[in-house]
Amino acid sequence: MTVVPAALDNDSCDTAIRASFLHFLADPDNTGDAYQYLEDGLLILKQGRVQQLVNALDCIDHLPDGSALYDYSGSLVMPGFIDTHAHYPQTEMIASYGLQLLDWLKQYTFPTEEKFCERGYADRIAEFYCEQMLRNGTTTSAVFATVHPQSVDAIFEAARRRDMCLVAGKVMMDRNAPASLCDDPQQSYRQSVELIQRWHLRGRLHYAVTPRFAPCCSPEQLEICGRLLAEHPDLYLQSHAAENVDEVRWVAELFADSRSYLDVYDRFGLLGPRALYAHCIHLDETDRERMAESGAAMAFCPTSNLFLGSGLFSLDSAGRHGIRVGLATDVGAGTSFSQLQTLNEAYKVCQLAGHSLTPLKAFHLATLGAAESLYLDHRIGNFAVGKEADFVVLDLQATELMKLRMQDTQSIEEKLFALMMLGDDRCVQATHVMGQRQYQQGRS
């Protein structure tokens, strides 16, 4: 694609970034011309938003006086990674041994989440979580807090300080969990409304109604979720669906009238645009058709699904149904904050399911595809004019092994594949949020 650069002056440029650039314009599984790659590019920003992406040689000598230049020549800049599902309170229990979902929740998750009744503790973990995101090139995530409203304040505060785009909400749960972690539908409603008023659409922050999952929610609690969405139509909804076979069986007992696990949520009005469901492994064709027609999105959590032995997500059938899918770490059932490592496992999950995940599709899942899942693709996910300039600077030669492997690569596809299979936070040289450098490797 030939881009004719527009004239640069102080009204159109305060910051420029020189590097190789890769970003997506469409889903590479659906169209041949889905991405733009510039070997020596210049990203022109004004007040944290993209003005142009051009060939560096056409413009580098015409930057207005006083504009900042970040020279990352030799590195690859991509839109900041987007994590469509994670639990910040589970950061310190990541990699807890030996159990599948329901026992893992009881033994590790619930005791850890109880600690978030204390605001100071929540602040410390929220800070740590945001630092880990940036260290891994992730600039947006959709996160669960805990049942405690102060845990929501903590993560929104930590994200706001870094100007990060974040979707988060108070977990709603009123049964099948320790009493200390249960609310009741009225309290849940009151606390959620207060949090919505405090945080929703404040800067880059978005509130998500967050019922933990059907087994922890009474029908009254799910009704309250539907009411919150009806009263505030631009909210998100995030939950879990059809992750584990024992869980699916349990839901069938608890909600005997429902046709399927997904149908439980559907009956309470919880499917639709900006509804995000993690896992979605054990679904049938009718469920997938409902996901597609409702506009709800699936969060593909490969490291978590392998770690808990939950099963293999079918990216292929989601694609065939035209369902929105975003990549997700699902920390702390997921075992890495790195979207590169998450793509490594995603590739293997697809291999086991009999389909190859191409490197282009993989990075689309972590950037524009994830932005589309969150209905935020008008603001983030690529470098189209006017987008908010969140990006990651990647060193493809970060390790000795990567240096050796990269020597043998020709195309950008080959390089991306080696990056996602061998890369991790060692490759993240810097992470920028709204144009500002918020993380630089080697600096605290």
Ligand code: GUN
């Ligand atoms: N289902 C309900 N709660 C959780 C959770 O915290 N993690 C995962 N992976 N699945 C869940």
Ligand code: ZN
């Ligand atoms: Zn989860």
